[in-house]
Amino acid sequence: MALYWRHRLLAEATRVLVSSISSDLVDARLDGRAVAESVRAATRQAVESFTQDADPPALAVVLVGDHPASASYVRGKKKAAAEVGIESTVHRRADGISQHELLELIGTLNADATVDGILVQLPLPDHIDQHAVIEAIDPAKDVDGFHPQNLGRLLIGMPQFTPATPSGIMVLLRRALDDLSGKRAVVVGRSNIVGKPLAALLMQRDANATVTVCHSRTRDLAAHTRAADIVVAAVGQPKLITADMVREGVTVIDVGINRVDDDARERGYRLVGDVDYDAIAPKAHAITPVPGGVGPMTIAMLLRNTLQAAQQRRA
Numbered sequence: 001m002a003l004y005w006r007h008r009l010l011a012e013a014t015r016v017l018v019s020s021i022s023s024d025l026v027d028a029r030l031d032g033r034a035v036a037e038s039v040r041a042a043t044r045q046a047v048e049s050f051t052q053d054a055d056p057p058a059l060a061v062v063l064v065g066d067h068p069a070s071a072s073y074v075r076g077k078k079k080a081a082a083e084v085g086i087e088s089t090v091h092r093r094a095d096g097i098s099q100h101e102l103l104e105l106i107g108t109l110n111a112d113a114t115v116d117g118i119l120v121q122l123p124l125p126d127h128i129d130q131h132a133v134i135e136a137i138d139p140a141k142d143v144d145g146f147h148p149q150n151l152g153r154l155l156i157g158m159p160q161f162t163p164a165t166p167s168g169i170m171v172l173l174r175r176a177l178d179d180l181s182g183k184r185a186v187v188v189g190r191s192n193i194v195g196k197p198l199a200a201l202l203m204q205r206d207a208n209a210t211v212t213v214c215h216s217r218t219r220d221l222a223a224h225t226r227a228a229d230i231v232v233a234a235v236g237q238p239k240l241i242t243a244d245m246v247r248e249g250v251t252v253i254d255v256g257i258n259r260v261d262d263d264a265r266e267r268g269y270r271l272v273g274d275v276d277y278d279a280i281a282p283k284a285h286a287i288t289p290v291p292g293g294v295g296p297m298t299i300a301m302l303l304r305n306t307l308q309a310a311q312q313r314r315a
């Protein structure tokens with residue numbers, strides 16, 4: 001029963017948060033940076049009131065190897081955490097760490113009463129079994145929401161921690177559309193961290209969308225996307241979704257972050273999504289850019305989960 005009420009309270013808090021966000025939909029562009037800033041501001045306030053009589057929430061981030069993008073996301077998480085008053089510690093380990101050593105580190109963090117939230121930055125090197133590592137995290141500290149217990153809870157409509165990217169997408173969708181009920185949503189991509197949890201959230205009773213999940217073996221992808229009111233692309237394939245594949249008035253969420261070579265840029269590449277933004281924007285009701293769309297929401301929602309972990313653990 002307590003779980004039921006906690007879930008209802010969280011759902012209510014999300015509704016209040018979403019309705020308090022000022023308009024960030026300029027033309028069709030759905031500005032993830034602006035929405036993320038609103039989420040962070042609300043989290044900053046909630047952390048402030050939490051720390052009136054408690055230590056700040058504490059996040060442990062595990063980063064394995066020298067993957068440049070992962071290192072940059074972890075820097076982003078640390079900076080954003082500090083800005084809202086969450087303490088974070090990065091546990092950096094060499095690429096050659098053994099699975100046993102990594103599991104030992106997780107065990108230490110699980111047992112550390114001063115740690116509220118733990119996340120292991122993905123991807124991990126090939127020699128490490130990602131599932132075993134995620135499963136080793138205490139579900140009560142799993143602020144990524146990737147543990148099977150947390151994904152299972154999400155599936156039955158009793159979420160504890162909801163993965164950050166899908167919950168960020170839900171905030172963006174509620175910003176763009178008054179009502180998701182009965183909308184035809186096509187999710188392209190079936191990953192455990194985006195596609196599958198997002199499909200579960202979209203079909204939950206507080207959203208009521210009709211969901212189709214497409215993937216690499218889907219026949220005639222365009223027939224599915226053309227029939228959709230909402231298209232979410234999360235496959236990591238530049239410009240997979242083209243203008244002829246969507247209907248007028250569609251809402252498009254682009255989760256792809258692909259690096260394409262660009263000598264004109266100082267860093268030698270630019271980021272593009274899975275969607276042909278320029279061609280689709282004129283016919284879309286709303287569309288997220290890359291960069292500046294879903295990515296910033298991922299970090300903002302992680303901060304909310306970390307605060308939630310501290311609130312639940314210290315209660």
Ligand SMILES: Nc1nc2c(c(=O)[nH]1)N[C@@H](CN(C=O)c1ccc(C(=O)N[C@@H](CCC(=O)O)C(=O)O)cc1)CN2
Pocket residue numbers: 072073076119120121122123144164165257271290291292293294295296297298299
């Ligand atoms: N343990 C986790 N690993 C990974 C997750 C995750 O949620 N938990 N998600 C992604 C990476 N990610 C966060 O970790 C992430 C990706 C992108 C962004 C972001 O803000 N992107 C910017 C562009 C950044 C750039 O210039 O490179 C944007 O889209 O505007 C934040 C976080 C995989 N791993």
